[in-house]
Amino acid sequence: MACMTIDYSVPQERQLVTAIPGPRSLALTERRRRAVSRGAGNLAPVWMDHGSGGILVDVDGNHIIDLGTGIGVTTIGHANPDVAAAxxxxxxxxxxxxxxxxxxxxxxxxxxxxxxxxxxxFEKRSILLNSGAEAVENAVKIAKKYTGRRAIVALDHAFHGRTNLTMAMTYRSAPERLGFGPFPGEIYSVPLSYPFRDGLDGPAAAEVTIDYIERHIGASEVAAFFAEPVLGDGGIVIPAPGYFARISEWCTENGIVFVADEIQAGIGRTGAWYSIEHHGVVPDLITSAKGIAGGFPLSAVTGRAEIMDAVQPGGIGGTFGGNPVSTAAALATFEVIEREDLLGEARRVEATLRSLIGDWAERFDIVGEVRIIGAMAGVELVVPGTKQPHPTALQTVIDAAIAQGVLVLDAGSWDSVLRLLPSAVMSDELLRDAVSVLEDALRQVAS
Known part of the structure; x- marks a missing residue:
């Protein structure tokens, strides 16, 4: 691990002083039932008090290794002192x-x-907003205004947000969309490259996508093609090499705006500023959020000047978008990423994870595939001997890990992918400790 100048206010080690959840968390959970809508669900009823770097401290004093980072937000670690000061x-x-x-x-x-x-x-412009969903909505508006077209294409297994429009662009029905319709029309979900499940190389998978669009929608009707270069909530799906190169080429040929949704995978998480760089593709528009401001609410749409400037003054914006405090935090976040070489640190995290979990599919018969890119990993659990998703095994692993002080996430259209999103500052020692807990949980499920 490189020598960092970050001052951590909490020891970077796992410590358990009570059962998890502890008594104070349980008491707060009871209060929650009487005051907070059940629609705002919790992965774990463990209430946090503070954190630093890769560690969260709950209200009972337990030090928990955080492999979730608020679903990819605190890539630079919790409570970075430079960001907090700014x-x-x-x-x-x-x-x-x-x-x-x-x-x-x-x-x-x-x-x-x-x-x-x-x-x-090329020359670029940006607009700043509050959330990832708001960035996606504005990217849709910008693309429609620029092209004068009506249809929006998104990939199967995608997650683009929880507003009415972005729910229509999100693949999974439950729980995100269930009972909330009707949704906006002219939103189409199309096949993607999912190597573990389709067995296709990138160019072949791209032709499947293109054929579907041309037969079912018509290229001349499409304003924008939205894609997460690495699908986050979809299960850390990494489309095969060559897939996005062909899709981008086809979009250019047909006057379609290619939008890279980098809300979860962008801002250094994959070892590059943006995950689309790993595919060798330059999109027309990019959406940023989550990790952009070190935990403060901020998002952006950035892209070609002629596309971004197609909207009339006053056509896009919002009351709190680009708030002074959030933008100050973002500027400090950029400085931390560059000063501490967190792009390089994300690549270190990737190398460590590969050494620790890269062979899990060979060692555990319930692991179908392990996918790792930077500080981002997905472990797809399956019924042994098949590719059938195994959501009950995933929940057992998550519950066991949290009980031992390791916070992990679920993912995938079938809730069968263990999602790991550690911060780029997490030490190899913490990663090894967390993985040992996860291995114990996998052995219990597999036995």
Whole structure:
């Protein structure tokens, strides 16, 4: 692990002082039932008090290894002191004015940085927003305005958000979409490259996607093709090499805006600023969120100037988008990523994970495939001897891991993928400890 200058306020080690959940967490869970909608579900009834780096400390004093990072948000670790200081300083100066009423420099500086770090050497523009779903919605609006077309294409197994429009672009019915329709029309889900399940190389899988669109929708009707270069909630699915190159080429040939949804996989998580870089493709638009501001709410759409500027003034925006405090946090986050070489650290995390779990499919008959890219891994669990998803095994593993102080996530359209999203600052020692807990859980399930 490289020598870092980050000052951690919590020892970077797992420590259990009570059962998990502990008594204070259980008491808060009971209060929650009386005050919070059950629709805001919890993966684990474990209430957090503070955190630092790769460790969360719950209200009972347990030190928990965090392999979830708020679903990919705290890539630079919890409570980074530089980010916290930048946000605190900004909060004493200006908390709100709304950029589209009276602008401020933080917004401009974030947009300039996004032009620098996103792929492509063409002229770019950005708009700043609050959440990933809001970024996707605005990317849809921008693409429709630019092309004058009506149809939006998204991939099978995709997750693009929880607003009405982005739910229509999200593949899985339950729990995200169940009972919330009707949804906007002209949203189409199309086949993708899923090597573990389709067995196709990238170009062949791309032709399946293209054929589906041309037969069922018509290329001339499509405004935008939305794709997560690495599907996060879909199960850390990494489309085969050559898939996106052919899709991008086809989009260009047909005047379709190619949008890379980098909300979960972007901002350094995969060892590059954006995961589409691993595919050697330059998208027309990119959506950013989650890891962009070290835990503060911020998102963005960045892309070709001629596409972004197709919208009339006032056509896109929002009250809190690009908030002064969040943009200050984002600027500090960019500085931390560069100073600490967190792109390199994400690649270190990948190498460590490969050495620890890369052979799980050979060692455990309930593991169908392990997929790792940067600080992002998916372990697809199956009924032994088949490719049938095994959601009950996944839940057992998650429950056992959390009880031992390792926070992990579920994923996949069948709830059968163990999702690991550690921070890029997590030490090899913490990763080894976490993996030992997960291995014990897998052995219990497999026995």
């Amino acid at each position: 946000a605190a300083e900004q909060a004493t100066k200006l908390t709100h004015t709304l950029f589209t009423v009276t602008p401020y420099e933080n917004y401009l500086r974030v947009a300039e940085k996004l032009s620098e770090i996103t792929p492509g050497d």
